[in-house]
Amino acid sequence: TSSFAGGGDDFETRVLEPDAFGLRLALGAEQNLADGRQTHIGYQLDVRDDLLSHRLVLRIRF
Structure with missing residues (x-):
């Protein structure tokens, strides 16, 4: 759970954990x-x- 420093209700956050392997094109x-x-x-x-x-x-760039 997460909360703001100034107060308020707690809320749930989801963390994105991408796979270690993938494809990158540039x-x-x-x-x-x-x-x-x-x-x-x-x-x-x-x-x-x-x-x-x-x-x-x-x-x-200058």
């Missing part, structure tokens, strides 16, 4: 610009028995 691209900036875009997919996770990353 794809990304980077570009170096003439003024020294760098851009990166990437996508990642994680697949396990009870878990499907997507992640999209966009990064710009």
